[in-house]
Each structure stands twice: as structure tokens, then as C-alpha cells.
Amino acid sequence: MASSWKRLLPPELIEEILIRTPAESLNRFKSTCKQWYDLITDKRFMYNHLDRSPQRFIRIDDGQTVQIMDPVTGIHKDSPVPDVFRYPHSLLDSMVHCDGLMLCFGGYPIYDRERDVDLAVWNPVTSKIKWIEPLVCYSETDYFGIGYDNTCRHNYKILRFSGPLTFDDPEQCEIYEFKSDSWRTVDAKFDWDVDPQCKGVSVNGNMYWVTDAAPVYNQMQGFILSFDFTMETFKNLCVCPPFHETRQLACFSGDRLSLLLQDIQHGIEDVSTEIEVWVTNKLTDGVVSFTKYFNVTSPQLPLLQFHTDTARPGYSIGNHKNIMAWCEEKVKEDDDTWGACITFYQIDQGGIRKQIETGRHGYYFGDPIICSYVYVPSLIPVPD
Numbered sequence: 001m002a003s004s005w006k007r008l009l010p011p012e013l014i015e016e017i018l019i020r021t022p023a024e025s026l027n028r029f030k031s032t033c034k035q036w037y038d039l040i041t042d043k044r045f046m047y048n049h050l051d052r053s054p055q056r057f058i059r060i061d062d063g064q065t066v067q068i069m070d071p072v073t074g075i076h077k078d079s080p081v082p083d084v085f086r087y088p089h090s091l092l093d094s095m096v097h098c099d100g101l102m103l104c105f106g107g108y109p110i111y112d113r114e115r116d117v118d119l120a121v122w123n124p125v126t127s128k129i130k131w132i133e134p135l136v137c138y139s140e141t142d143y144f145g146i147g148y149d150n151t152c153r154h155n156y157k158i159l160r161f162s163g164p165l166t167f168d169d170p171e172q173c174e175i176y177e178f179k180s181d182s183w184r185t186v187d188a189k190f191d192w193d194v195d196p197q198c199k200g201v202s203v204n205g206n207m208y209w210v211t212d213a214a215p216v217y218n219q220m221q222g223f224i225l226s227f228d229f230t231m232e233t234f235k236n237l238c239v240c241p242p243f244h245e246t247r248q249l250a251c252f253s254g255d256r257l258s259l260l261l262q263d264i265q266h267g268i269e270d271v272s273t274e275i276e277v278w279v280t281n282k283l284t285d286g287v288v289s290f291t292k293y294f295n296v297t298s299p300q301l302p303l304l305q306f307h308t309d310t311a312r313p314g315y316s317i318g319n320h321k322n323i324m325a326w327c328e329e330k331v332k333e334d335d336d337t338w339g340a341c342i343t344f345y346q347i348d349q350g351g352i353r354k355q356i357e358t359g360r361h362g363y364y365f366g367d368p369i370i371c372s373y374v375y376v377p378s379l380i381p382v383p384d
Contacts, residue, residue, distance in 0.1 A: 023377040059372035100378025103146040128382040135183035145207030147229035178383035190234040298351030314372030
């Protein structure tokens with residue numbers, strides 16, 4: 001087929017067709033012919049394809065299955081979890097996405113392991129995995145991030161730190177560079193505790209976290225802490241909206257941040273009737289701040305907060321003031337046993353517009369707590 005296309009179509013048109021093709025299909029097409037292989041593995045083509053690719057959701061279901069969801073159609077596909085991410089080899093506790101690469105960390109803190117945490121970079125499309133060995137060791141209290149030097153996009157780096165990093169009580173902060181396959185310490189400081197329940201997000205090569213709330217003018221407020229992988233420095237980027245029980249940070253519109261806020265009414269059954277969504281202006285602007293984008297007021301909204309015994313949901317904010325969230329909820333079955341129900345929601349200002357159950361399995365205390373994440377499938381190779 002490829003040879004027929006080559007005779008009938010000019011190279012520019014072939015490239016235009018392939019750049020609109022899903023990354024999973026392109027990964028198979030690499031073996032079609034040498035011309036296609038050379039194009040699909042070309043860095044310029046891979047990054048152009050990445051920048052035009054739509055978002056997907058990814059999660060690990062029951063510690064056994066990788067689920068990838070198209071948020072527009074609600075269709076999800078399943079594949080086995082890589083063997084090296086299964087017990088007793090390792091366990092994925094959390095992930096950070098950058099350019100289709102997933103920085104995975106987690107582990108079983110048991111006595112016969114040399115360390116509590118493993119670290120790896122994984123491309124779910126190509127199935128390639130690279131384990132990152134520590135400079136000394138990793139700890140369960142570490143924070144990790146992934147990004148790149150803006151002068152060279154494919155110069156990917158990993159950040160490891162335990163916070164806060166203050167001048168009075170310095171802690172070690174380390175950078176791993178793929179091009180040198182080594183860690184080095186850096187003198188980077190900040191003076192706030194990172195909120196452990198609000199996971200960090202990588203946007204355009206830099207990392208962002210929410211700090212723990214502190215009293216500011218009689219209100220509980222936090223800050224957005226950023227790390228610039230080019231300058232290799234931390235910065236207090238901006239003040240967060242007033243404190244809420246639930247805070248979820250994500251990328252918005254490719255170059256901004258969104259912050260989803262939700263309070264819970266606790267009782268016999270926990271319920272929520274309101275969600276707030278805030279977004280920033282462009283992160284490249286001189287001064288960055290949050291503006292309320294919209295809010296949803298409706299009975300029986302899904303609870304998007306972190307529980308110690310269920311997975312943290314993944315969510316995405318659309319440009320049409322809508323929320324897409326993939327949640328795991330603890331439910332009681334007909335036989336009075338507890339189970340986990342995985343549901344995909346589409347929510348707008350009028351409330352829940354679509355609700356799709358994508359899976360259900362038994363629940364046992366101590367099961368892997370794997371969040372869902374928004375990511376973009378890509379052909380970017382895991383750096384050697």
C-alpha cells in the first residue's frame with residue numbers, strides 16, 4: 001500500500017495524511033516501508049504530530065489493565081499493564097505527563113527491598129520503559145517532576161526534592177538529565193510546603209504544584225509553586241483562590257493552569273452541590289493570576305476529592321466551560337460487599353450531562369491507588 005501511495009501522492013500530502021493519524025496507528029505504520037519509517041521517526045514530524053494530537057485520559061484499573069479514554073466519544077481501550085509495573089516488581093502510585101511520556105513513581109515499602117520507591121519513564125504508545133536509578137536513594141516523601149530545557153525541547157529532565165527547601169534548613173534537590181544519564185544536585189530553594197493531595201502538573205516544559213494553605217488576610221490561601229527547568233529555579237508564581245477542601249490542578253488550553261475547587265458536605269453520606277473552576281492567563285505573561293471561569297451548582301455532583309482508599313480522579317477543563325472527569329467511587333454491592341465503580345463524567349454549568357460506567361471491580365483495603373491522568377499519546381521516544 002505504501003508503494004502505491006508513493007507513486008500516486010506527493011510526499012507533502014502523505015505527510016499531511018500521516019500527521020492526522022493517531023499515534024498508536026503510526027507506531028504500527030513504521031514497519032510499512034523505509035520512507036514511512038524515516039518520516040514517522042523524524043523529530044520535526046514527531047513534535048508537529050504531538051502538538052496537533054488530541055488529549056486522552058489514561059489510568060490503571062485494578063493494577064492489571066491500562067485504560068485509555070477518548071473524552072469526546074467516551075470510548076476506552078484496554079491493554080495489559082507492563083509486567084515490570086506489577087507486584088512484586090514495582091507499583092505505580094503516581095504519574096506526571098510530559099509530551100506523551102509518563103514519569104511513573106511508586107513502590108512497595110517492604111523490608112526486602114533496597115528502597116521504598118522506584119522511578120521510571122514510560123511511553124504507553126511505544127511500550128518503552130526506562131528505569132531511573134537514584135543518585136543515593138528515593139523516599140516516599142519525595143516529590144518528582146518532568147520537563148525540558150526551553151532551548152532544546154528534547155532535552156528532558158527529572159526533578160526530585162523533599163520540601164520545603166529553605167535557606168535555614170537546606171535539603172537536597174536533584175536534577176536528572178537524560179543526555180548524560182546522571183543526577184546532579186542543584187541549589188534551588190523555596191519556603192512553602194507542597195500540598196501532597198494536589199499532584200503537580202507539567203506544562204510547556206515546566207512543573208507546577210499547589211502549596212499547602214496558610215492564613216493570608218484571614219483566609220486560608222496557597223500559592224502556585226513553579227520550577228523552571230531552563231533556569232533550574234523555583235518561583236512562587238501566583239496566589240491561589242481561597243482554600244477549599246478539594247483542589248485539583250491541571251493544564252488548561254495548552255499554556256495555562258486550571259484549578260478545580262470543591263467543598264464537601266459531610267454526613268451519613270458525603271455530598272457536594274457545587275464545583276468552582278478557576279483558570280490563569282498565559283503562563284508566559286509577565287504577571288500570572290487566577291480568574292473564576294465558571295461554577296457548577298447541582299445536586300449530587302461526583303466527589304472529586306482525594307480519599308485514602310480510592311483513586312484520585314483525573315479531570316480536564318474544556319474551552320466551552322465544561323468538565324470531564326474520570327473517577328473511581330467506592331460502592332456497596334447487592335451482596336453487601338464493597339466494590340469500586342469507575343465512571344466517566346461530562347459536566348457543564350447545568351450539571352451532569354453524560355455519565356458512563358467504564359469498569360467495576362472488587363474493593364479491598366490496600367489495593368493499588370492509581371489516579372487517572374490527562375495525557376497526549378505521542379511517538380516521542382523514551383530517551384536512552
